[in-house]
Amino acid sequence: MKSGPVTEEFDRAAADYDRMVGANPGYHSHLEISARRLAAGLADGGAGLRVVDLGCGTGASTRALARVLPRAEIVGVDASSGMLAVARRKTWHEKVRFVHARAEDVSADDVGGRADAVFAGYLLRNCPDTDAALAALGALARPGAPIALHEYSVADSAAARTVWTLVCWGVVIPLALIWTRRTRLYRYLWRSVLQFDGAAALRERMRAAGLVEVATQPLPGWQRGIVHTFTARRAREARSTERDGG
Numbered sequence: 001m002k003s004g005p006v007t008e009e010f011d012r013a014a015a016d017y018d019r020m021v022g023a024n025p026g027y028h029s030h031l032e033i034s035a036r037r038l039a040a041g042l043a044d045g046g047a048g049l050r051v052v053d054l055g056c057g058t059g060a061s062t063r064a065l066a067r068v069l070p071r072a073e074i075v076g077v078d079a080s081s082g083m084l085a086v087a088r089r090k091t092w093h094e095k096v097r098f099v100h101a102r103a104e105d106v107s108a109d110d111v112g113g114r115a116d117a118v119f120a121g122y123l124l125r126n127c128p129d130t131d132a133a134l135a136a137l138g139a140l141a142r143p144g145a146p147i148a149l150h151e152y153s154v155a156d157s158a159a160a161r162t163v164w165t166l167v168c169w170g171v172v173i174p175l176a177l178i179w180t181r182r183t184r185l186y187r188y189l190w191r192s193v194l195q196f197d198g199a200a201a202l203r204e205r206m207r208a209a210g211l212v213e214v215a216t217q218p219l220p221g222w223q224r225g226i227v228h229t230f231t232a233r234r235a236r237e238a239r240s241t242e243r244d245g246g
Contacts, residue, residue, distance in 0.1 A: 006126055006188065007079050007080050009184055009185040009188065010057070010079075010080040010082060010083050010185065011080050011081060011082030011083070012082065012182065012185075013082075013180065013182065013185045014058060014080065014082035014083045014085065014086045015082075015086065016179060016180045017057065017058050017083065017086070018058050018060070018086065019179060020172075020175065020176060020179065020180070020186075021060060023175060025221060025222065026219070026220070026221045026222070026223060027060070028060060028063075028064065030150070030219045030220075030221075030223065030227060031060055031061050031063075031064040031121055031150060032064040032067060032068060033219060033220075033229065034064070034119070034121070034148050034150040034219070034229040035061070035064040035065045035067070035068040035069075035119065035148070036068050037148055037217060037229050037231055038051075038065075038068075038117055038119050038146055038147075038148035038231070039065075039068045039069050039117070039146075040146075041146060042069065042072075042116070042117060042146070044071060045069055045070050045071035045072070046068075046069030046070070046071050046072025046116075046117075047071040047072070048071075049069070049071075049072045049073065049116035049117065050072070050073045050075065050111070050112060050113060050114075050115050050116050051065055051069055051072045051073065051074045051075070051115060051116065051117045051118070051119065052074075052075050052077060052111050052115040052117075052118045052119070052140055052141075053065055053074060053075065053076045053077065053119050053120075053121070054077050054103050054106070054118060054119065054120040054123055054137060054140075055077070055078060055103060055120050055121060055122060055123030055126070056076030056077060056078050056083075056084075056087060056098065056121075057078055057080070057083045057087070057121075057122075058083050058086040058087050058090075059076060059086070059087035059090055059092075059098075060121070061076075061119060061121035061150070062074060062076040062087065062092075062096060062098075063090075065119055066092070066093065066096060069117075070093070071095075072095065072116075072117075073095045073096075073097075073112070074095060074096045074097075075096075075097055075098070075099060075111040075112065075115075076096070076097070076098040076099070077098070077099045077100075077101055077103065077106050077110075077111065078098070078100065078101075079100070079101065079102040079103065081100055084098050084100055099111060103120070103123055103127055103133045103136055103137065104127060104129060104132045104133050104136050105136070106136060106140065107139075107140075108139070108140055111140065114140065114141065114142040114145075115140045115141050115142065115145060116141075116142060116145055117141070117145055117146050117147070117148075118137055118140055118141045118145065118146075118147045118148075119147075119148050119150070120137060120147075120148070120149050120150070120151075121149075121150040121151075122150065122151060122152065123149070123151070124149060124151060124196075124202075125151065125152060125192050125193065125196045126192070130197070130205060131205060131208070131209065134205060134206060134209040134211075135209050135210075137209075138209050138210055138211060138234050141234040142234065143234055143235065143236045143237045144233055144234060144235075144236045145233065145234050146231065146232075146233055147211060147231070147232045147233060147234065148229055148230065148231050148232075149202075149206075149229070149230040149231075149232075150227065150228075150229055150230075151196075151202070151227070151228060151230060152164075152193040152196060152226060152227055152228075153193075153196060153197060153198055153199045153202055153226075153227075153228055154193060154194065154196075154198075154225070154226055155194075155196065155197060155198030155199075155201070156198035156199055156200060157225050159225065160225040160226050161194060163222070163225075163226065164190070164193055164194070164226055165190065165194070167222070168186070168189070168190035169190070172186050172189070172190070173186050173187060173190070193226075199216050199228055199230075202230060203215075203216065203230065206230065206232050210234070210235050211232035211233065211234060211235070212232065212233050212234075212235045213231070213232055213233045214230070214231070214232040215230070215231050215232070216228050216229070216230055216231075217229045217231065
């Protein structure tokens with residue numbers, strides 16, 4: 001599926017999406033682990049900070065960030081209007097808001113200024129141009145700001161690819177058929193993860209996009225070796241003439 005059809009499938013699946021991901025053991029707790037890794041160097045619950053959640057979907061990653069950084073302003077961004085509609089119906093504290101935009105197109109002005117931290121959960125694999133999405137992600141962040149990608153990556157491990165295929169065809173796709181009568185999005189999920197970068201290749205992309213201190217950390221449970229936290233920072237620029245937005 002191309003970018004447009006992918007977004008349309010997320011629009012169609014939005015009403016059932018939370019139910020599907022909720023059936024995944026560890027889905028929400030793993031997002032919170034990655035959110036804590038992002039927040040490791042941010043003090044005082046994020047007071048006075050702006051955190052951007054790119055590819056926020058129905059708000060699962062936004063919820064994780066809000067738990068970890070309860071005093072931060074959190075801006076969720078997603079290209080799917082259907083997913084955002086579900087997110088906006090949930091109860092949030094007054095510092096959480098949502099913006100409808102593609103990750104490749106969103107600017108600092110769209111989110112209220114440069115971000116003090118950027119989180120992207122399950123985003124890059126769904127972008128038609130991974131490098132453009134990484135460049136846009138880096139441009140949102142202030143120099144030195146932490147960045148965390150919570151992402152599938154199985155290309156480096158035959159065992160991870162096997163487990164992923166067994167889970168998708170043995171559990172995820174049959175469950176989608178029973179609960180939603182639609183499987184296209186979840187067949188795309190299976191295929192897109194197999195086709196996406198290995199962890200080493202993604203780290204190289206991140207460095208090429210100007211990110212520094214790039215590292216990978218595993219997540220526990222059955223998704224160990226399948227889902228990872230990729231952490232980095234936007235480089236601190238030497239030019240004193242740069243202006244930070246916001």
